[in-house]
Amino acid sequence: xxxxxxxxxxxSNIAGIRVFAxxxxxxxxxxxxxxxxxxxxxxxxxxxxxxxLACSHCGHxxxxxxxxxxxxxxxxxxxxxxxxxxxxxWGKLRTxxxxxxxxxxxxxxxxxxxxxxxxxxxxxxxxxQSEHTLFQPQALVPFKVKPDxxxxxxxxxIKDGWMHPAELKNSARVDRFVPFYIPFWAFSAKIAxxxxxxxxxxxxxxxxxASSKSWQTRTRIEWRWENGNVQKTYTxxxxxxxxxxxxxxxxxxxxxPFDMDALVSFEPDYLVGINANAYDVDLNTAWATxxxxxxxxxxxxxxxxxxxxxVRNLSIDMSYDNERWSYLFLPVYIAVYLFEGKSFQVMVNGxxxxxxxxxxxxxxxxxxxxLGALLPGILLTIIGMTGMAMTAGCIGMIFLILGGTxxxxxxKKARSLEELL
Amino acid sequence: MSKQETxxxxxxxESSWDHGxxxxxxxxxxxxxxxxxxxxxxxxxxxxxxxxxxxPDKEARWAPELVLPIQxxxxxxxxxxxxxxxxxxxxxxxxxxxxxxxxxxxVWWPQWLVDADLEGEWEATVGYNYQVKTARERYGNDxxxxxxxxxxxxxxxxxxxTMNRHHDxxxxxxxxxxxxxxxxxxxxxxxxxxxxxxxxLDRASIQLPTIEPGELREVAEDxxxxxAEKEILEATGAQHRQEINYRGVFKNxxxxxxxxPIFSSYYVDDHQQCHPVVMNAQSGKLYGRRMASLKKAxxxxxxxxxxxxxxxLVLILASLLSPSGGIVCIVGAALLLGTLALxxxxxxxxxxxxxxxxxxxxx
Numbered sequence: 033x034x035x036x037x038x039x040x041x042x043x044s045n046i047a048g049i050r051v052f053a054x055x056x057x058x059x060x061x062x063x064x065x066x067x068x069x070x071x072x073x074x075x076x077x078x079x080x081x082x083x084x085l086a087c088s089h090c091g092h093x094x095x096x097x098x099x100x101x102x103x104x105x106x107x108x109x110x111x112x113x114x115x116x117x118x119x120x121x122w123g124k125l126r127t128x129x130x131x132x133x134x135x136x137x138x139x140x141x142x143x144x145x146x147x148x149x150x151x152x153x154x155x156x157x158x159x160x161q162s163e164h165t166l167f168q169p170q171a172l173v174p175f176k177v178k179p180d181x182x183x184x185x186x187x188x189x190i191k192d193g194w195m196h197p198a199e200l201k202n203s204a205r206v207d208r209f210v211p212f213y214i215p216f217w218a219f220s221a222k223i224a225x226x227x228x229x230x231x232x233x234x235x236x237x238x239x240x241x242a243s244s245k246s247w248q249t250r251t252r253i254e255w256r257w258e259n260g261n262v263q264k265t266y267t268x269x270x271x272x273x274x275x276x277x278x279x280x281x282x283x284x285x286x287x288x289p290f291d292m293d294a295l296v297s298f299e300p301d302y303l304v305g306i307n308a309n310a311y312d313v314d315l316n317t318a319w320a321t322x323x324x325x326x327x328x329x330x331x332x333x334x335x336x337x338x339x340x341x342x343v344r345n346l347s348i349d350m351s352y353d354n355e356r357w358s359y360l361f362l363p364v365y366i367a368v369y370l371f372e373g374k375s376f377q378v379m380v381n382g383x384x385x386x387x388x389x390x391x392x393x394x395x396x397x398x399x400x401x402x403l404g405a406l407l408p409g410i411l412l413t414i415i416g417m418t419g420m421a422m423t424a425g426c427i428g429m430i431f432l433i434l435g436g437t438x439x440x441x442x443x444k445k446a447r448s449l450e451e452l453l
Numbered sequence: 454m455s456k457q458e459t460x461x462x463x464x465x466x467e468s469s470w471d472h473g474x475x476x477x478x479x480x481x482x483x484x485x486x487x488x489x490x491x492x493x494x495x496x497x498x499x500x501x502x503x504x505x506x507x508x509p510d511k512e513a514r515w516a517p518e519l520v521l522p523i524q525x526x527x528x529x530x531x532x533x534x535x536x537x538x539x540x541x542x543x544x545x546x547x548x549x550x551x552x553x554x555x556x557x558x559x560v561w562w563p564q565w566l567v568d569a570d571l572e573g574e575w576e577a578t579v580g581y582n583y584q585v586k587t588a589r590e591r592y593g594n595d596x597x598x599x600x601x602x603x604x605x606x607x608x609x610x611x612x613x614x615t616m617n618r619h620h621d622x623x624x625x626x627x628x629x630x631x632x633x634x635x636x637x638x639x640x641x642x643x644x645x646x647x648x649x650x651x652x653x654l655d656r657a658s659i660q661l662p663t664i665e666p667g668e669l670r671e672v673a674e675d676x677x678x679x680x681a682e683k684e685i686l687e688a689t690g691a692q693h694r695q696e697i698n699y700r701g702v703f704k705n706x707x708x709x710x711x712x713x714p715i716f717s718s719y720y721v722d723d724h725q726q727c728h729p730v731v732m733n734a735q736s737g738k739l740y741g742r743r744m745a746s747l748k749k750a751x752x753x754x755x756x757x758x759x760x761x762x763x764x765x766l767v768l769i770l771a772s773l774l775s776p777s778g779g780i781v782c783i784v785g786a787a788l789l790l791g792t793l794a795l796x797x798x799x800x801x802x803x804x805x806x807x808x809x810x811x812x813x814x815x816x
């Protein structure tokens with residue numbers, strides 16, 4: 033009998049046969065909510081220490097009812113209908129809510145999903161900005177790192193590394209961490225591809241050297257065609273939903289990985305008093321980004337599959353299967369610190385405590401290190417070339433190669449850190 | 454929607470039908486026929502192995518509801534028979550088109566037609582096609598090229614409902630040999646079916662069912678269940694089925710007969726054994742063993758052997774006249790000619806063995 037309540041009659045193609053289908057799940061419209069303390073009427077907010085809602089006035093605590101879903105979080109398919117909705121974008125934006133505490137009409141900043149009433153300070157959450165429930169967050173990873181520990185992590189991070197100005201350790205202080213839920217698109221897919229390429233094989237052969245009138249050995253590269261088939265399954269491949277103009281994607285990328293086992297079903301309560309923005313990179317754009325990355329990975333996998341990493345004329349024929357997506361919120365603390373009058377952005381993974389961000393580069397230190405690495409090799413090689421000591425020359429060459437490698441790596445790392453700025 | 458008790462099947466017989474036909478049975482194949490008096494005690498038109506003998510009468514005289522008319526005329530029958538016998542080597546004297554035409558009889562064989570009301574509930578898990586957007590990507594000298602592809606997937610969903618349908622003339626086998634006969638004679642085109650009228654059977658022999666409706670209740674229910682499942686799938690608009698469970702009843706079952714025509718003839722082989730030749734009187738498909746005459750083949754072999762002996766003697770004489778002629782050549786020629794003489798007998802034996810294993814079908 034319960035079943036009958038869950039089913040509704042639908043059209044039938046044959047007279048005399050009645051057909052009942054499950055009632056479509058009422059997409060629960062998440063109305064904008066205001067949060068006030070049921071005990072004193074004070075302001076309720078998510079307490080990062082208690083991992084629940086707490087009243088800032090009387091300390092009353094409200095537990096959040098949610099369930100852990102882990103990596104099995106429901107994922108959507110790229111159906112033709114879904115993609116049409118995604119193409120249309122947000123639809124009609126719902127940016128106004130009525131404050132249940134004082135009756136004020138509140139306007140949300142574009143993209144923001146949580147705000148505080150400027151008149152009564154009560155917190156509100158409005159995740160239903162999109163008219164399509166499909167594009168409302170389906171899961172999130174709650175904050176695990178307590179705010180008290182953040183200074184510890186960032187102070188250590190400031191001290192790490194030698195490429196930065198010495199004064200940074202003493203004068204830079206990172207504080208005023210803002211907890212933020214960052215929107216992410218998580219993709220799952222299986223890629224399968226056939227590859228074909230010419231692969232380099234080193235062949236050693238003997239030849240007769242007429243000038244020395246003796247047989248010599250030489251090596252040459254022989255290109256041989258190889259092919260193969262590779263399959264790989266990706267789960268929760270993350271692409272940021274925030275426009276790179278707003279948050280540096282390189283810094284965001286440096287915060288990964290997140291432990292997806294900790295995913296919980298989305299509840300607006302988690303966002304009370306915490307900054308959260310809805311995505312501004314749409315599904316199609318994010319999927320295109322993911323696919324670009326997957327292509328690069330496919331090329332890398334093809335090269336790994338070949339018998340030698342030196343390949344040319346590579347061709348790949350790739351297909352996707354079982355593609356799925358989900359829209360998640362992941363926890364991040366964002367902070368800014370000042371150094372020599374300039375501001376630098378730093379972020380902390382709200383789940384693992386991993387710190388990543390901008391740090392000024394002391395290029396003088398870098399160049400001196402590069403010079404110091406190359407100098408012994410250069411000097412010894414010069415000595416060897418002048419004929420003073422052949423052994424020194426040989427050792428110099430080895431030092432030069434080692435120094436050059438160190439210099440290259442150091443320079444690359446410095447450049448990559450500077451790119452964050 | 455509660456489950457109902459299955460009511461007993463009701464057998465509603467058509468009006469009684471009696472034009473003085475006699476009830477006779479074959480002692481070899483046990484087939485029972487209604488035959489007109491002029492065909493009484495003749496050879497069994499189905500197996501041709503024994504004459505029909507009178508059978509104690511039983512309640513078998515129901516008029517059929519539907520009949521499939523004969524489509525093959527006498528000339529067409531003759532043409533088909535000619536082609537059927539065309540390739541038989543060393544035909545027995547009795548295996549001629551004229552004999553087959555002369556002995557031909559029309560026999561109507563039965564199937565049951567069942568009507569029923571299907572009432573009840575059903576539950577199903579059925580699959581609907583939907584499309585997902587995917588891509589095919591190729592990398593080559595000119596970089597990556599992406600092509601959008603639509604892939605069809607299946608989404609299975611539960612459905613339930615009720616059924617209140619009436620079905621007419623569902624065919625149920627009336628003979629134990631129904632399947633074999635369809636295999637031998639091919640399917641009939643039932644679109645050409647007509648209502649039974651007096652005189653339509655033209656005093657032909659009518660084979661009676663070997664299975665009575667009482668024994669066929671479960672078979673009929675299974676058939677209706679299959680129909681119900683097919684209709685449920687159609688009603689839901691789904692393209693795939695995972696499970697369909699019809700839990701209703703089959704009410705007001707009404708049984709009647711449906712008659713299909715065959716032409717039956719026979720011929721006698723060397724050992725005076727009769728072989729039936731049967732034709733689907735609608736499509737013309739033929740069935741029967743076409744035995745070669747070993748007697749004729751043996752005669753031909755002996756004739757050839759005598760001829761070859763003569764040739765052999767001539768060769769010996771020739772070799773005596775010219776001593777340089779090799780005796781070896783003569784022995785070789787003798788062996789070769791001896792082998793040739795055996796060909797008719799071997800051919801007829803091989804043909805008959807093949808006929809015994811697989812009966813010839815034509816058209």
